[in-house]
Amino acid sequence: MTHRDRFEAVYDAYYPAIHQYAARRTSSPDDTADVISETFLTAWRRIGDVPEGERALLWLYGVARRVLANQQRGASRRAGLAERLRDELAADRPVRPVDLEYVRAAFDELPERDREVMALAHWEGLSSEQIAKVLGCTAVAARTRLHRARKRLAAALERQTSMTIAMGEA
Amino acid sequence: MSDIDHLMRAIDPTPHAPEQGPGARELRAAIMATPAPGRRRSWLPQRGTFGPRWPVLASAVTAAAVAVAIGVGLPASGPATEYANAAVSIKKAEDYFSVTITDPAADRRRFEEAFRAVGLNVTVKVVPVAPDEVGELLGPVVPEGFKWHGSIGTQRVTPCASAFCGKVWMPSDFPGRVVFGVGRPAKPGEPYAEDVAFDPEGEEAMAGYTAHGKTVAAVRAEARRRGLKVGYRLLWNSPDGGFSDQPVPADRIKDDWTVSGSRDHSSDTVDLYVLPGPGAGPAPDPLKARTPQWYDDLTD
Incomplete structure (x- = not known):
């Protein structure tokens, strides 16, 4: 398999998941398109490093994670690689259910580290072992982080609920 | 499944996997054309x-x-x-x-x-x-x-x-x-233009030698054995996974810090990308400490 074939296969298999990952963590279609294009540009440049099988997706998540946080991002933007994709995404933004705003508020209240593991576990559906691969930590550390994040979310939800009740009574 | 699991799923901002549209296919072609x-x-x-x-x-x-x-x-x-x-x-x-x-x-x-x-x-x-x-x-x-x-x-x-x-x-x-x-x-000793940001996952400039994970002292010794001078860049990782590199003089670097990778700087110098160790000080503002790029100055 040539590098081109391999990249095409990786792109086609994991585009939806990376698109979803990026859309969940960005607030504008431009940013989403940037994260997608930068992630796959990195994969193309490093195609020999992309692991086989399911681990390829975890590797891509790891790259996308760094792209999201990386101040230097922009090689693909400079080259204008995702122009049509930007337009496409701008026309298709998801809508948030209003009645779950209190959950969203509790989630937003969590520290970034907690939000990250919770999102990987529940939105990407990853196990602690898989989360560990994305974050570059041990499975034990990932499990601990997840456990603590769940407890903090439960506490934040309780606060949000009591706040909602208090506001309703006022 | 607990309430938390249900609620987390319920607030998933993008619950459905998007299809590959024409924009996605165009992106694939554009990337492969680089x-x-x-x-x-x-x-x-x-x-x-x-x-x-x-x-x-x-x-x-x-x-x-x-x-x-x-x-x-x-x-x-x-x-x-x-x-x-x-x-x-x-x-x-x-x-x-x-x-x-x-x-x-x-x-x-x-x-x-x-x-x-x-x-x-x-x-x-x-x-x-x-x-x-x-x-x-x-x-x-x-x-x-x-x-x-x-x-x-x-x-x-x-x-x-x-x-x-x-x-x-x-x-x-x-x-x-x-x-x-x-x-x-490039002329002898003239720095090469950098067209790609350093990749902290591993870049190696010295053939047959892995600098990644070794101490500064060890990699510097290897570079000198090859007759190369050594330059240094601190590779700052932010807590959320980002990174940026900062060119620094040798006295900012300690021998026992860990090297992430190396890159040719010029015909006679190799840059070591070093993970900041104890006492490295706070990370600089990446925007202010931005490394100059080859396209910044377009005058002759």
Whole structure:
């Protein structure tokens, strides 16, 4: 398999998941398109490093994670690689259910580290072992982080609920 | 499944996996049209293995003398479909331009003249590169961002009997600034232009030696054994996974800190990308500490 074939296969298999990952963590279609294009540009440049099988997706998540946080991002933007994709995404933004705003508020209240593991576990559906691969930590550390994040979310939800009740009574 | 699990799923902002639309397919093609990994990417074959390259080096004087003589097909109305001088030839195809660079050391004006003759208003900077990247077309860089119809990019073509053969595509009517670099041989000790950000996952400059994970003292000893001088960059990782590099003098670095990787800086110097150890101080503001780029200064 040539590098081109391999990249095409990786792109086609994991585009939806990376698109979803990026859309969940960005607030504008431009940013989403940037994260997608930068992630796959990195994969193309490093195609020999992309692991086989399911681990390829975890590797891509790891790259996308760094792209999201990386101040230097922009090689693909400079080259204008995702122009049509930007337009496409701008026309298709998801809508948030209003009645779950209190959950969203509790989630937003969590520290970034907690939000990250919770999102990987529940939105990407990853196990602690898989989360560990994305974050570059041990499975034990990932499990601990997840456990603590769940407890903090439960506490934040309780606060949000009591706040909602208090506001309703006022 | 607990309430928390249910609620987390319920607030998933993008619960459904998107389909690959035309934009996604175009992105795939655009990415694959960018240059494949280069010499700094140890996980791919060296460029030389893709096909033979024979740089044809002519002096700038020769280039200037024959430039006008072989310029062809410049009609009175509109741009030419083909143009050549002693540095470069450019030919318009249906949806791209074929570019062949014959003299990577020529004056940048020879390249700009050729691009403009076929209707592409670009700025070219001739920049020093490592010997195996001579002739390489760097960029395109759009400093103010590319917001226009179509796309912009380059694709290398092999085999190539000149210093560089490739395709360039960009909309002729794009009004913004577009910068290309042409790699010329760096002088001894002259720093190479950096066209790709350092990859903290592992870049190695010294053949047969892995610097990643070793101490500064060990890698420096190896570099010196090879007769190389050493430069240093601190590789700052932010808590959320980002990174940026900061060139620093040797006295900012401790011998027992860990090296993340190495990259050729010039013919006689290798840069070590070092993970900040105890006492490294706070990370600089990445915007303020931005490493200069080859396209920042476009004056001669």
